[in-house]
Amino acid sequence: xxxxxxxxxxxxxxxxxxxxxxxxxxxxxxxxxxxxxxxxxxxxxxxxxxxxxxxxxxxxxxxxxxxxxxxxxxxxxxxxxxxxxxxxxxxxxxxxxxxxxxxxxxxxxxxxxxxxxxxxxxxxxxxxxxxxxxxxxxxxxxxxxxxxxxxxxxxxxxxxxxxxxxxxxxxxxxxxxxxxxxxxxxxxxxxxxxxxxxxxxxxxxxxxxxxxxxxxxxxxxxxxxxxxxxxxxxxxxxxxxxxxxxxxxxxxxxxxxxxxxxxxxxxxxxxxxxxxxx
Amino acid sequence: xxxxxxxxxxxxxxxxxxxxxxxxxxxxxxxxxxxxxxxxxxxxxxxxxxxxxxxxxxxxxxxxxxxxxxxxxxxxxxxxxxxxxxxxxxxxxxxxxxxxxxxxxxxxxxxxxxxxxxxxxxxxxxxxxxxxxxxxxxxxxxxxxxxxxxxxxxxxxxxx
Ligand SMILES: Cc1cc2nc3c(=O)[nH]c(=O)nc-3n(C[C@H](O)[C@H](O)[C@H](O)COP(=O)(O)OP(=O)(O)OC[C@H]3O[C@@H](n4cnc5c(N)ncnc54)[C@H](O)[C@@H]3O)c2cc1C
Ligand code: FES
Ligand code: FES
Numbered sequence: 001x002x003x004x005x006x007x008x009x010x011x012x013x014x015x016x017x018x019x020x021x022x023x024x025x026x027x028x029x030x031x032x033x034x035x036x037x038x039x040x041x042x043x044x045x046x047x048x049x050x051x052x053x054x055x056x057x058x059x060x061x062x063x064x065x066x067x068x069x070x071x072x073x074x075x076x077x078x079x080x081x082x083x084x085x086x087x088x089x090x091x092x093x094x095x096x097x098x099x100x101x102x103x104x105x106x107x108x109x110x111x112x113x114x115x116x117x118x119x120x121x122x123x124x125x126x127x128x129x130x131x132x133x134x135x136x137x138x139x140x141x142x143x144x145x146x147x148x149x150x151x152x153x154x155x156x157x158x159x160x161x162x163x164x165x166x167x168x169x170x171x172x173x174x175x176x177x178x179x180x181x182x183x184x185x186x187x188x189x190x191x192x193x194x195x196x197x198x199x200x201x202x203x204x205x206x207x208x209x210x211x212x213x214x215x216x217x218x219x220x221x222x223x224x225x226x227x228x229x230x231x232x233x234x235x236x237x238x239x240x241x242x243x244x245x246x247x248x249x250x251x252x253x254x255x256x257x258x259x260x261x262x263x264x265x266x267x268x269x270x271x272x273x274x275x276x277x278x
Numbered sequence: 279x280x281x282x283x284x285x286x287x288x289x290x291x292x293x294x295x296x297x298x299x300x301x302x303x304x305x306x307x308x309x310x311x312x313x314x315x316x317x318x319x320x321x322x323x324x325x326x327x328x329x330x331x332x333x334x335x336x337x338x339x340x341x342x343x344x345x346x347x348x349x350x351x352x353x354x355x356x357x358x359x360x361x362x363x364x365x366x367x368x369x370x371x372x373x374x375x376x377x378x379x380x381x382x383x384x385x386x387x388x389x390x391x392x393x394x395x396x397x398x399x400x401x402x403x404x405x406x407x408x409x410x411x412x413x414x415x416x417x418x419x420x421x422x423x424x425x426x427x428x429x430x431x432x433x434x435x436x437x438x
């Protein structure tokens with residue numbers, strides 16, 4: 001294997017334009033699991049692009065209408081950030097549930113997005129805050145909405161020659177911000193069901209994790225909430241949830257459990273918040 | 279097999295500058311243990327779960343099994359070997375160690391936490407220690423060792 005260590009973002013993008021494109025490494029918390037035993041024949045010949053020294057990418061910047069997380073922003077950076085604490089408390093809630101301090105200090109939000117686990121914890125809160133992803137390549141920069149970024153299991157709108165340089169989160173006033181992670185234990189656990197709900201003047205956003213091949217917005221549930229139709233029990237949410245998600249049976253849980261828990265979480269989280277929920 | 283792509287890495291290790299050639303695939307845990315003879319950090323799981331390999335990277339706990347050595351270029355690493363032996367006394371007194379496999383990692387996170395009592399305004403000791411698994415003690419001894427230590431640091435801080 002080979003590692004390229006660019007000294008600038010331009011150099012990184014130039015190296016990424018090679019064919020085949022090298023694979024970026026940031027905090028390495030996904031890439032290094034079981035390393036180097038998992039260095040199979042492919043990995044042995046693979047070329048990596050280490051972006052961890054590109055200090056321009058490690059910042060949290062608050063402007064009037066947007067908060068920007070540079071691509072090297074870690075969970076621990078967010079936990080320490082007053083700007084995040086003030087405006088986006090769910091970012092802290094999710095960050096504190098990722099692994100442990102040792103993982104939080106290394107893992108990046110951008111790495112969480114590109115790793116594209118359906119059970120990730122960073123992605124749902126970013127999506128509920130309507131974040132966008134800034135992608136840069138040698139040929140230019142583009143911005144993609146996170147809720148349109150994924151199209152299937154580990155399928156996303158990032159070309160191999162593109163680097164995420166930043167995550168941008170619009171600053172809105174929220175009256176509801178709820179993050180839930182259901183796992184086998186509180187710490188160091190992979191989610192069985194994840195949920196992030198927000199409400200602002202832009203309406204409801206309900207994002208679910210670990211209930212489909214990718215993290216997604218539950219648009220039927222959102223429409224139900226917007227409609228103000230009465231919801232008297234978790235069962236009243238079942239039909240909308242069924243339209244939105246497609247959970248699977250796997251080692252961590254079952255389809256039925258995931259779907260029922262999601263309905264109960266939404267119901268109990270919104271009871272007392274929304275008059276339609278009784 | 280020697281790797282033709284060796285990388286020279288310069289960093290600060292336990293307060294001293296160091297320069298070493300590593301292969302791109304070398305993990306910091308292996309570099310410490312097998313190239314630098316610092317065998318305090320242990321390998322429990324090799325996948326970031328157990329914390330037995332905990333070191334400080336620029337002063338914050340991280341798992342050395344998940345750090346490619348070349349990435350520490352220009353940065354500061356501290357290992358359990360940098361911790362003064364008396365840091366263990368609270369842990370010994372509270373029964374925080376039995377077989378000892380987890381202890382170097384536990385002590386690293388515990389000492390960090392004791393140096394940053396402000397963290398306890400937002401976090402519990404248990405949450406901050408969640409990345410250090412222990413199969414023997416049932417954790418109470420570890421938590422007691424830390425909270426007793428925090429208390430005495432606090433008392434000392436107030437006295438001076
Ligand atoms: C013990 C343990 C516990 C964990 N617990 C959790 C958890 O509770 N919740 C959770 O969501 N995750 C968890 N994770 C997974 C992981 O920590 C996160 O997904 C993390 O955010 C990954 O970020 P990284 O910087 O370490 O990524 P890396 O390992 O460096 O990279 C991950 C992927 O992203 C790509 N990449 C990284 N940065 C960029 C960029 N800027 N542009 C383009 N591509 C990029 C890489 O090529 C790679 O494909 C855990 C991992 C471990 C080992
Ligand atoms: S060996 Fe590194 S966390 Fe277990
Ligand atoms: S003392 Fe044995 S694992 Fe902790």
